[in-house]
Each structure stands twice: as structure tokens, then as C-alpha cells.
Amino acid sequence: MLRLPPFTYHTPKNAVDAVRIAKEYGREAMYVAGGTDLYPNMKRRHQTPAQVISLRDVPELHSMEVLEDGRLQIGAMVTLTTLEFYPHLKAHYAGFAHAVREISTPLLRNMGTIGGNLLLDTRCSYYDQSHEWRESIDFCMKSKADAICWVAPGSPRCWAVQSSDSVPIICAMEAEIELAGVDGMRTIKGDDLYQDDGIQYLTKKPEELLTKITLPAPGNWKASYLKLRRRDTYDFPVLGVGACLWFAADGTIEKANVRLGGAGSYAMPATKTEELLVGKKLTDELIAEAGAAAMKPARTMDNTDLDVYWRKKVAPIYVARALKACR
Amino acid sequence: MALENPNTVSPKDRDDAPWQHDKKKGELEHIGKPIRKVDARSKVSGLTQFADDLTMPRMLHMKLLRSTMAHAELAHIDTSKAAALPGVKGILTGKDMPTPFGILPVSQDEHALCPDHVRFVGDPIVAIAATEEETAWDACRLVEVDYRELRTIGSIQEAAANDEPRLHDYGVRGNVHRLENLEFGDLEDGFKRADHIREDTFWFEGNTHLPMEQHASLAHFDKDGKLTIWSSTQTPHYLHRALARVLHPLPANRIRVIATPNGGGFGGKSDPFNHEICAAKMSMLTGRPVKVALTREEVFWCHRGRHPVLMRSKIGVSKTGRITALDFHSFLDGGAYGSYGTASTFYTGALQTVTYAVENYHFRGARFFTNKAPCGPKRGHGTVQPRFAMEVQLDKVACDLNIDPAKLRLDNLAPRESVTANYLRIGSMGLAACIEKVVEGSGWNERRGKKEVTKEGRIRGLGIACSSYLSGAGLPIYWNGMPHSGVQLQLDRSGLCTVFCGSTDIGQGSDSVLGWIVGEVLGINPLDIKVVTADTDLTPVDLGSYSSRVTVMTGNAAMQAAERARDIVAKGVAKKLEIPAVRVVFAEGRVFDAEDPDTGMTFQEAVGVAEAQVGTIGTVGSYTPPKSAAKFRGGGVGPSPSYSYSATVVEVEVDPETGIYSVPKVWMAHDIGRALNAAVAMGQIEGSIYMGLGEAMMEEMAYRDRSHKGKRVFLHKIPSMLEYKSPSALEMPDCVTYVVEEPDKNGPFGAKEVGQGPLLPIMPAVANAVFDAVGVRVDENPISFEKVFAAIQAKNEGKDPRYGPAGDETGIPDVNFGESLKIKTPWQGGDGTAWNEPKRTKKAKK
Numbered sequence A: 001m002l003r004l005p006p007f008t009y010h011t012p013k014n015a016v017d018a019v020r021i022a023k024e025y026g027r028e029a030m031y032v033a034g035g036t037d038l039y040p041n042m043k044r045r046h047q048t049p050a051q052v053i054s055l056r057d058v059p060e061l062h063s064m065e066v067l068e069d070g071r072l073q074i075g076a077m078v079t080l081t082t083l084e085f086y087p088h089l090k091a092h093y094a095g096f097a098h099a100v101r102e103i104s105t106p107l108l109r110n111m112g113t114i115g116g117n118l119l120l121d122t123r124c125s126y127y128d129q130s131h132e133w134r135e136s137i138d139f140c141m142k143s144k145a146d147a148i149c150w151v152a153p154g155s156p157r158c159w160a161v162q163s164s165d166s167v168p169i170i171c172a173m174e175a176e177i178e179l180a181g182v183d184g185m186r187t188i189k190g191d192d193l194y195q196d197d198g199i200q201y202l203t204k205k206p207e208e209l210l211t212k213i214t215l216p217a218p219g220n221w222k223a224s225y226l227k228l229r230r231r232d233t234y235d236f237p238v239l240g241v242g243a244c245l246w247f248a249a250d251g252t253i254e255k256a257n258v259r260l261g262g263a264g265s266y267a268m269p270a271t272k273t274e275e276l277l278v279g280k281k282l283t284d285e286l287i288a289e290a291g292a293a294a295m296k297p298a299r300t301m302d303n304t305d306l307d308v309y310w311r312k313k314v315a316p317i318y319v320a321r322a323l324k325a326c327r
Numbered sequence B: 001m002a003l004e005n006p007n008t009v010s011p012k013d014r015d016d017a018p019w020q021h022d023k024k025k026g027e028l029e030h031i032g033k034p035i036r037k038v039d040a041r042s043k044v045s046g047l048t049q050f051a052d053d054l055t056m057p058r059m060l061h062m063k064l065l066r067s068t069m070a071h072a073e074l075a076h077i078d079t080s081k082a083a084a085l086p087g088v089k090g091i092l093t094g095k096d097m098p099t100p101f102g103i104l105p106v107s108q109d110e111h112a113l114c115p116d117h118v119r120f121v122g123d124p125i126v127a128i129a130a131t132e133e134e135t136a137w138d139a140c141r142l143v144e145v146d147y148r149e150l151r152t153i154g155s156i157q158e159a160a161a162n163d164e165p166r167l168h169d170y171g172v173r174g175n176v177h178r179l180e181n182l183e184f185g186d187l188e189d190g191f192k193r194a195d196h197i198r199e200d201t202f203w204f205e206g207n208t209h210l211p212m213e214q215h216a217s218l219a220h221f222d223k224d225g226k227l228t229i230w231s232s233t234q235t236p237h238y239l240h241r242a243l244a245r246v247l248h249p250l251p252a253n254r255i256r257v258i259a260t261p262n263g264g265g266f267g268g269k270s271d272p273f274n275h276e277i278c279a280a281k282m283s284m285l286t287g288r289p290v291k292v293a294l295t296r297e298e299v300f301w302c303h304r305g306r307h308p309v310l311m312r313s314k315i316g317v318s319k320t321g322r323i324t325a326l327d328f329h330s331f332l333d334g335g336a337y338g339s340y341g342t343a344s345t346f347y348t349g350a351l352q353t354v355t356y357a358v359e360n361y362h363f364r365g366a367r368f369f370t371n372k373a374p375c376g377p378k379r380g381h382g383t384v385q386p387r388f389a390m391e392v393q394l395d396k397v398a399c400d401l402n403i404d405p406a407k408l409r410l411d412n413l414a415p416r417e418s419v420t421a422n423y424l425r426i427g428s429m430g431l432a433a434c435i436e437k438v439v440e441g442s443g444w445n446e447r448r449g450k451k452e453v454t455k456e457g458r459i460r461g462l463g464i465a466c467s468s469y470l471s472g473a474g475l476p477i478y479w480n481g482m483p484h485s486g487v488q489l490q491l492d493r494s495g496l497c498t499v500f501c502g503s504t505d506i507g508q509g510s511d512s513v514l515g516w517i518v519g520e521v522l523g524i525n526p527l528d529i530k531v532v533t534a535d536t537d538l539t540p541v542d543l544g545s546y547s548s549r550v551t552v553m554t555g556n557a558a559m560q561a562a563e564r565a566r567d568i569v570a571k572g573v574a575k576k577l578e579i580p581a582v583r584v585v586f587a588e589g590r591v592f593d594a595e596d597p598d599t600g601m602t603f604q605e606a607v608g609v610a611e612a613q614v615g616t617i618g619t620v621g622s623y624t625p626p627k628s629a630a631k632f633r634g635g636g637v638g639p640s641p642s643y644s645y646s647a648t649v650v651e652v653e654v655d656p657e658t659g660i661y662s663v664p665k666v667w668m669a670h671d672i673g674r675a676l677n678a679a680v681a682m683g684q685i686e687g688s689i690y691m692g693l694g695e696a697m698m699e700e701m702a703y704r705d706r707s708h709k710g711k712r713v714f715l716h717k718i719p720s721m722l723e724y725k726s727p728s729a730l731e732m733p734d735c736v737t738y739v740v741e742e743p744d745k746n747g748p749f750g751a752k753e754v755g756q757g758p759l760l761p762i763m764p765a766v767a768n769a770v771f772d773a774v775g776v777r778v779d780e781n782p783i784s785f786e787k788v789f790a791a792i793q794a795k796n797e798g799k800d801p802r803y804g805p806a807g808d809e810t811g812i813p814d815v816n817f818g819e820s821l822k823i824k825t826p827w828q829g830g831d832g833t834a835w836n837e838p839k840r841t842k843k844a845k846k
């Protein structure tokens, strides 16, 4: 790894200025929150923004409050450590709190923010390498448009992997994302922030600023997150199951969202699993059946840690365990 | 048949043994006490200067441009654009340093920069120095290299099957670097007398050292024509020799190598490296100090780590489990260069006999060249892979015969004070005590085989394994008759005692060992002693910090120097006090009369008294290991002054659904002979457990092997700290450590090694514990989750509950080992020579 390349550092004092600077410099500019994803990427020369816009001094991004209707609104710049130790989160959003705790290490959670985590770049073991290593394979499509994808050489697209721990459960919970653009604010569902492409993995415009994440009010639902990785620290997920189930008073499942992280370029819905769950009670048999149905959508590729077939085979087991945790 | 070994001798009368050295003193003062290391406070407060912390005025920064091809000829190199970049001050290519070098005299096969042939992705081609590191890096990107691609040799199988293209024009043939074939005793008879025979095939994937400190060097060729290099090396003496060779005609006496404190080595800094030689040459070229600091990726390219080894082992045992015959094959993937590989090959066959008595033994070893980063010595050098095979196989034997695996081992122990089938001389041997400790501590007898289920649904298992390791190689790396370790000691009228020694502290505490031993002999506080080490201008030669040799070898040398100094001072004091010199005692910073302790003086005064009588006081000490019992060709690898022993029980908890497991607890007992400092010894033991678990559970030098449009891409899969998986503090289990002391007459105060031995049994113990838990065998290391899962699946489907390499021709390469060297065992009346060995012509000593 090299040292950081040179860049100009901007410190806007409000969201409007931040967006304005980003728009002004276009492709040359990038936001930085905690920098735990962006700076390593810059050191590997994946991204070399000449203009880096720090969000540290934008006060509205640092807030966290419980809204009148019971929803929890979290500013994008709230650090993962702050979230981890926020009692309200543990009490009412145990699954999400668990996901946050599973991110990386205490040191990185001290710096890393929830906004940055939601926008984390996709990962691939042919891509997250030093410049010299990538020279040796003649690069790949994610860093050089005319190069091939080494994971699927015949493929016209990049299959880099969605690797954020918060994304699957945020999507499953149907949290809302607030974006600030040149034309003002808009709010979208978590799922709608992402798309199935390893390069263009976000739907938002480059200058759009993620300002707030709003979690649903506590109620008749329960969410869980289960992460597969080799070591219980540092490691990115090679599979992250985010599940959220809405229950009727008698325990019948009214709605089910199951998202698979680490198994594709976005948090993929396990549609068949969801269908099987709705209208039934969460019995052991149903869990086993619904879990098994997740084998197919788990689109593991040979570009993360751990064996590709094994990951596919344990996906149903992890889905079943995540569902069990929703009881 | 009971093993009758005529070489077994009753333990020597130990009264005159070194650990008893000064009986007048009674209790030892410092030895065995948990005193802090002499450099501890600088280390923990961050003040220690590592190589990368050094700077000099006008210093240049150097970067290496490395091959992007796994195997190619260099058709053309154009550095003109790089030279034109402002800030660039010097460029070197292969033609500037045409002399090859290498750690072993038999494999001088490396170049500081490849002149015309690159052998792995990462092989260096051009060195560029500039005023800024980034400039040097940018300049490297401007160099144009024309490669002519050669077919890549990616594995043992490919190397065995393809003689062309050759990586090197030396070796046995094609890409076979070494072939060894040694037969001790009568195998046929051994197997005939066996009641049970089994054959197993094992695979041990390569892994690397992963020291926290990345290699760095600073070289300065001064205006007086003298070269100094500060470098993170474990072997300043060997670097000195390599520099003198490549930089010829610069004479060796104008080269000064200073080994900076190593931030971890583990064998990864034991070779002379291309970047070190380039920095020196670059400083000569530019007339300015030149610094090179490797990136983490480059440390992976330096490698010299664990060889991937394929092993085939056939064992014959009696009904009661006594080993009658062992037929062992190893196939080593050496990577691109020789490095220590010749020794590594022999080591895969050397130490099996030191733990358990093997009546008849046949070893065949082959090492191959492949287009990977070169393999070499990593903690446990070459003995780790066969130890894995042997300990797992013994577990299977125990299972076949329905014998407790711990008992099977106890029944087979090699006797202390004996000579093995392959002529290794065992001194003290505390393995029985080690096994007993871990069996008792872990509750082995009650808990093994119980398949307890945790509340998370994981199944518990216990596994046992043992090992042995050398306390230093009996022979030096290059043939010579000089001592392996030298110490100079200087006493000053201020009371200062300075110890000069070429040894290198790589964090293991070798500087402290010198202080403790000299402090004990002279009766002064070890922390008051000045220790000067690892500087070829100032310190006498020590061969280096490898092969667990330092405590025994420098320790003995230091002891000799200190005893000589003590004698000089004692004589002076005796004269002054008018008592016989034998009555003079050195303790608690005083020198006094044993019969009247109040009569005496401080150590400082005593030195003054002696200095007034005899002049300036300086002494020397040196150490050469005892002569080996082995006289056959190849018998030079394995002999050691003494052998340490370890036994471990590992507990695992396996998730039977996924194959994921954890290691909550490890019991480890290690026979260290005598712990000079139990706290520091336990640090080494626990460090070994940690490193061993990394190897067992996850670490591997995996390669990406892809082809696209006729071009083969073959390189290290992920050379980074994040993705080369190594355990974190979270994976570190609870450790129960037992220090077993069975003093050895060849060690200072009876000490043996501890730095490497305790790593060895961890991997097989994990495999055996997994078997105890879920009834499947993983005959491959690392024992990763996927493999446990695959074996469990095979079991569930009614197939062979095993994961591992095939034992037939699909797995084992077809290699003709030629005729074996035949050596009669000691109990057959052998004398250590091979009866069919052609007479060797005596080579002149250098």
C-alpha cells in the first residue's frame, strides 16, 4: 500500500455547501465521513479524488433523535461506536444493534460512520489489492473500463460484492434514507438506494448527500442479522443475512423481508423464502423449509474469502438461524 | 520386540554439569527468576528504533520494480523515462550486480535484481532511488519491461511432470531441486514384524511468518570508503557474507552490518535479501544514504515461509502400538529459489525419531522449483509438516488398535541419553512428564470421546499431539571449523560489564539471555550489564537468530567468557584478601570470602583491584556444538546439542452443520531443560500456540491461477494483512502452560530451546480434536471450516469421512528417488556411516 495521493480538503459547514462543492467538482470530488473505506481505497489508488469534502463539520449529520411517531432518526455522521452504545438502540433495535457491533473492530467503529457504512464500496479479491498486484493481472473492469472481469470473464458487468453489515438489515427493516441534492431533499426506501452492479452499486447521484437514516418505530416486527466470516473481528461479511418479520397478534407472519448481503452486488431479496413465510407461524419446520429455499438466490462468487461452494451451502443454514432469531 | 539400544547410557553424573556451576553460591540468583527483559521498557514505550525509524541527512528512498509475470525472460528493459523524472537519483538493473548469492553455498541462485529471467510475480527487476519515496514509485511505473513469457510451473505436480522450461540450471534434473533417500535399518523386516500397517497421505499448505515489522534497511557508503547497513535481519553475519560476495571487490572488512531490533522475524528475515543488497549498491552509486522500506505486499514476496508439502507415510506397529517401521515420503514445493530449501528437505525427515523410538526408518524427500515466492525457514523449519502427518497418523493408529492416543505415545517414547535410528543424539528428554501434565490438566481421561454438546449446539472434542525441536543446528550453514557463537566481555573500573555478541534480538529476548547468564556468573544485576549485539564491526560472530540456537550457543559462549572474567577478578581479590581463589564468591553485587561473607568488597572495587594487578580486563568465550554421530551424506541436518519436547491437548467446539469450529482452550507442556526466565519462556510458548493455531485454522499462501486469452496469471491470492487470515486476539484461546524442566548437560544451566518447539503439536492436535468431536479426519492443513464441512458431508453420505489428498497416482507425483543410502541403525551395530556410500573426497576447509 502506498501513502495517500495529494488532494484538496474541503470542510463545508452545512449540507447545502457540501452538495454545492460536490456538484461543482463533479467526478473529481468525493465525500469523506470516517474515511475508513475511502482512505484505504485512495492508498490503493482505486479512487483518487482531487477534491475531498469532509462531512465532519456539517452539524445536521451528527444528530440522533426519536421522532414523535416513535421512529428513530440517525444522522449519517453518527459513528458506529455511538450507535453501539446507544441504549435506545439496544432496547428497541437489537438486531440492528447487533449488526453494528459486528462491523469490523472497535477502532474502526470509532471512526466509521453509519452513512459511510451504508455507502461502502463493493468488494472483490481481484480488486481490493495493491496497484502492483493489479498491474500483474492487467487490472479488471472495476478500475479499467476496457479490462475483463476476472470473476466472470465473459460477463459484461462487475460482480463485486455488497459487503456492508448494516445494508441487509436496513433494507429488511424498510428503513428510510434521506438524500440531499442540488434540488433539495428526497426520501427513499433502503432497497431503492442500491442496484445489482458491482461498479454502479448506488442509485443516487454522485453529489447527493446521505443525511439521515430513519428506522421504523418499534412494533409488531422483529429483525435479526447474522454474519458469516472467518474471524469474529476485522473481517467483512462473506454472507450477511438481514431478516425482518412482521407478526399478527396470534404469531402469524404478515410480512417477511429477507436480504442476503455478501452474496451479490446488492442486498438480494430471498424472495422464495419470504413467500414461504408469509401467512404462517414460525415453526421449526417452516424455518427449515424457508432456509432451504435461500440456497438458490445466494449467488456466491469466487471473489471473497472462504470457499465459494461452502458459502452457498451454508447460506440456508444461516438464513434459518437468522429467522430463528426473529422469534 | 523391546527396543534394545546399546547407545542408551544412564544419565550422567550431573554434579559437574554446567547448571550446577557454582555450588558455593547455593541458590541461583537471577536464573529462573521472572526479571524483565533488558530492552523491555524501550520496547513498550515505543522508543526502540526499528530500521524504518532511521533517517540520515540527504537520505534517498529506494523502490523496487518487480516482475508482473510468474515466469518470463526479460527481453528488454528501458529505464530512460524513469531516469528523466525529476528527483530520480539512481537506477540499478541486474547487470549492475551480476554475482549471484543465496543463503546456502549449494544454492547461490538469487540475484539482487534479475538480469534476464524472472521466476515469480514479485521478483525484482529494477531499483530506483529518488529524493521522495513517491517519486521512486512513480519512476518505477515509467520503466518499460519487455517480457517473453515462459510456461508457468505452478505446483509440485507440474514441476514433477515438466522438465522444461527449467527455473534453474542446477539441481537434480528439470525442476527437481533436491532428492534425498536415506534408509536406516531393515524396513522389510520391520514391516514383516508389524501386526498392523497403515498408509496415509497428507497435505500441508504453505504459510508465511507475518511479522508485524515490514523489512527495512538503510545503507550508507561513506566518504572513507566504508559501507554500513542497518537492516531488520535475523542473520547479520550471513548478510555480511552475501554483501561481500556481490559487492566484490569491496572487501568484507569495509562492510559493517548492524541488525536493528527486529519487530518479529520467525525465520522470515534469515536470508540475505535483494533489497538489502540493492540499498548498499545504490548508496555506493549515489554517494548518499539510501533507505528502503518494504510494503506489506513486498513482505509476502520475500516470504521464505513454510513449504507446501505433500506427504505419504506408511507405518508398521506391533499389537501394542510399538513402531517397528516407518516409510516416509515428502514432496516440497520450494517456490522460485533455493533459500534454505536443501536443509528444509532434510528436516522433513529428521526429527520423527526424536520423539518416538522408530526401529527402522526410510525417508525420501524431494524438493521442486515452482513459480511462487521462495519458501524457506519458518518457526519449526521443515519439521512442522511431517510432525502434522506423524501425529495425525498415530492418532489413527491408536484408533485402529483401540488404544488411548496418550498412552500410545507414552509407550513409544525415545529413551533419554540415546542415539536414534538416524543417529541423532538425544540428551535430556522430558516428553513423558509433558504428556502427563497435559493429560491431567485437560481432564483427558474423563473428557475425551464424550462428544459433549454446548448450548449453541457445538460438539466438544479433545486432541493430543507431541513434538520435539532442536536447540540449534549442529552444523553451520557454510562449511567451516570456527565457533558458532562468540562473546567478548569487558569489565571496567566503573563496575560496568559489557557483553559483545553477534547475536540478534528478534523479540525473543536473546539480548536479555546474555545479561541474565553473565549477571548470574558475576553476581551482578543483569539490568546493570551493557549488552552490545548484532554489529559486525563491534561484536564477535554469532551465526544468527535461527534454528533456536541462540540461548544454548551464545549462552554457553557467554558463560565461558563470564567464567574467565570471574577467574581473573577472583584471583585479584584472593590476593588482596589473602585467601585461596576458590573461596571467592560473586553474589549480590559483591565479591567476598565464602567462609566469611563480611570480608569482601563491591563488584566495582573488585574489578579495580584486579585491573590494578593484571591490567585492562577483557575475556572471550565461544561455542561449537558437539560432533555429530551421523557420518553419512545428509547426516548434517538434524543433529543438535539438545532437543526440546512439547505435548499439547487442544479443545475444539465444532458446529456439525457448518464445519465452523473454535478452539476455546489449549494445554501445553514444554520441556525446556531449564527456564532461564519462566515468564519469558511462557511468552514463547503462548506465542507458539497463537502462531500454531493460525496455521491450523486459517493461514495459507494461496495462489490465484487463472488463464485468459492464452496468458496465465499466477500470483499470491491476497497479500494483505486483512485477507491473509491470521488469528486476532479474539481467536486466542485460554492457555494453560506448563514449563517442564529436565536439564540438559549441553545447555547453559541446563537450558534447551523454547522458541519453536511448542508450535509443532498444535496443528495435528486440532485435527485430532476435530476427529474426537465429529468423527472426521482432515488430513490437510489448514484445517479450515470448509474442509471440516466437506468431511462431515462425506460422513453423512456414508463415504470415507475424510478430507485430504488422494494417496494414489492422482495425488502422488511419480518421482524416481534412485537407490537409497543404506545405514545400519545403532542397534544393528551401525557406526553412523552408510555402507553403500561412495567414498567422499575430502574437501578443503575454507
Ligand SMILES: Cc1cc2nc3c(=O)[nH]c(=O)nc-3n(C[C@H](O)[C@H](O)[C@H](O)COP(=O)(O)OP(=O)(O)OC[C@H]3O[C@@H](n4cnc5c(N)ncnc54)[C@H](O)[C@@H]3O)c2cc1C
Residues within 6 Å of the ligand: A030, A031, A032, A033, A034, A035, A036, A037, A038, A039, A040, A055, A076, A077, A080, A102, A103, A104, A105, A108, A111, A112, A113, A114, A115, A116, A117, A118, A119, A120, A121, A163, A164, A165, A166, A208, A209, A210, A211, A234, A235, A236, A237, B722
Ligand atoms: C480492516 C477493515 C475492516 C472492515 N470491516 C468491515 C466490516 O466488517 N463490515 C462493514 O460493514 N464494513 C467494514 N469496513 C468498512 C468500513 O470501515 C465501514 O463500512 C465504515 O462504516 C465506513 O464508514 P466511514 O465513515 O469510514 O466511510 P468513508 O470511508 O468515509 O466513506 C465511505 C464511502 O461513502 C461515501 N460517503 C460517506 N458518507 C457519506 C454521506 N453522508 N453522503 C454521501 N456519501 C458519503 C464516501 O464518499 C465513500 O465513498 C472495514 C474497513 C476496514 C479498513
Ligand code: SF4
Residues within 6 Å of the ligand: A123, A124, A125, A126, A127, A140, A141, A142, A143, A148, A149, A150, A151, A152, A157, A158, A159, A160, A198, A303
Ligand atoms: S467482479 Fe470482476 S470487474 Fe468486479 S472487481 Fe471483481 S474482477 Fe473486477
